[in-house]
Amino acid sequence: MSETELHPESKPPESELDEDDRLKPEFVSAVLEAVAAGDAETARMRVAPLHPADIADLVELTPADLRPLLVAAISDLIDGDVLAEMNDWVREALVDALTATQVADIAAELDTDDAVAIIEDMDLEDQREVLRALDPDDRAAIEEALSYPEETAGRLMQRELIAVPEHWTVGDVLDYLRGHEELATDFWEIFVVDPAHHPVGTCALSWILRTPRAVLISDVMKREQTLIPADMDQEEVALRFQKYALISAAVIDSSGRLVGMITVDDIVHIISEEAGEDILRLSGAGDGDINEPVLTTVRTRLIWLVVNLGTAMVAASVVNLFDRVIAGYALLAALMGIVSGMGGNAGTQTLAVVVRALATNQLTESNMTRTVLREVRIAAVNGLSLGVLIGLGTLVIFHNPTLSFVFGLAILINNLIAGLAGVLIPLTMDRLRIDPAISSAVFVTLMTDSLGFFAFLGLATLFRVHGAG
Known part of the structure; x- marks a missing residue:
């Protein structure tokens, strides 16, 4: 068959x-x-x-x-x-x-x-x-x-490609394509090379088919092309395909010689894989593959859960500093979880945006300061809005103006902390050549939990919330 x-x-x-x-x-x-x-x-x-x-x-x-x-x-x-x-x-x-x-x-x-x-x-x-x-x-x-x-x-590249010398005519190229059965069967463009096998241009099949046989291929080809170094990371390759709307691209070795080509069908898989990996790394879920062996999945997730346990212990030690405050006014224990939780959610939002911007080259040194200030403004507006809303709600429910003020101000402060942490931590990781998608979430959680508890309980102590201290 x-x-x-x-x-x-x-x-x-x-x-x-x-x-x-x-x-x-x-x-x-x-x-x-x-x-x-x-x-x-x-x-x-x-x-x-x-x-x-x-x-x-x-x-x-x-x-x-x-x-x-x-x-x-x-x-x-x-x-x-x-x-x-x-x-x-x-x-x-x-x-x-x-x-x-x-x-x-x-x-x-x-x-x-x-x-x-x-x-x-x-x-x-x-x-x-x-x-x-x-x-x-x-x-x-x-x-x-x-x-x-x-x-x-x-x-990622495939070696099956069509490369012809620049001194050939269109007729020579057509005869070559028709006369060699062992050539690649699926291709969209032909690469034109010099005597040293360096790519000097590309020519789409449609141009060749519509050009008279006597015309030199060098007169038809497009000299501007995107060349991919063989040692370039596949994520960067995908970004180049996306940025320049490529269908295929030549791959060159360290000496600039043509060694292969990459086609867009391979890049579609890469874009999907890289996007999924970043999301899963943010959650510490490893590869996230349902076909992965159970023990491998357990080991990957358990490592990050242990790390998160460590950050939780740090946050707990901060809470322990204010044990007398909490003992004096037990309601603080119920409310402080809301402060850290809201900060954690805000930090995750910022972190997701920044990691994606770094992965897609939207965030570079050229716009880093502007991006940081943008996220701070967003965090301030969101924090102020949430602080006012939650402060009024607390006043209506508990009839304690001081507690309402402290609660709302703590929400504002922790949102600012979350915004700064969500943008500065992945930027720092990226500067240190560490994948920001892998470990940023742990440090953002550490900041929002620890500093969120410290801000709320510290303010409660400072303003002597009724029953505290």
Whole structure:
């Protein structure tokens, strides 16, 4: 059966997908029931019309104990395209179950970037076995990609591209494309190189098709282009694609030679992954992957929960400084949690905005001062509004003007602290070359809790709230 028959590019039958293009639960259940009953033919018949991405989803939705049976039933449908779409944890488990020759056969079908994604997470000895099973050209390309650090352009790029010399005519290029079957089949532009293989321009396929054969390619090409260093972080690559609306871009090595290209379909995945990682890091939830082993998830989350426990102990020690005040007026104990909680929420809002601005290069040294002042103004307005509102509410409920004033002022102060902490802490982390998404939230919580308690209880002592001190 041909690749096209197995994985048609058309959308799977409507009956298998819901309105959000997700596999329907009843379809998944039907396939798994057939697998559990040993009816591999029925399972395969139901799965065969699916797109590779939907087959990958099906495998991920299958309970871990049933996955080997499902994969065995549809083994001829589990090809490189399916593995390339699969969740990292699930794919790693499946690849571990394959022989080195089977992995090599799958890798040989894929573009270099997809092949690297499958091989890079394998143990070193398993990698060597797979590489030995590949033909020399594929092995050399994958070994070169693996030589670059993880999450860089060198790992992300594909080597399959079209590069032609600048002295060729459009006719020479067309003849070259038609006369070599081993060339890349999916591309949007052609790279033009000088004798040293340095990229000097690009030419869209549409320009070539509409230009007379006798015209030099150097007269048609666009000389301005965005070049991506092979060691550039993939997040920075994604920002360049987003900023300059790129479809593809040339990747160069340290000497400026063309070594690969990156296409926008790879960047879409990167943007989604990086955005999700930042959100999960802010919460200390690790990778946040529901397919991640339980013990790995527990270890990742527990580390940050222990750190948060430490910050809570610091806040508790601040409260302990005012034990006599609290003992004298127990209502303060009930209200001080509101002060720290409101400050924590405000700090989280500011932190999320600043981390995103840093990640997307919206916040740089050029506008740093303006951004800090902006967040301080926002914190002051919000704090004043909340302080007045909560102060009036406290006055109505408890009929204590001094307590109402202290409560409202503490809310204002802690909002200002939250605003400053939410912007200055991630900026400091970024300046120290530490990912601000990883640890900023812990320090912001420490500031809003400790200083929030100190402000509220300190003001209560200073103004001698009725019954306190």
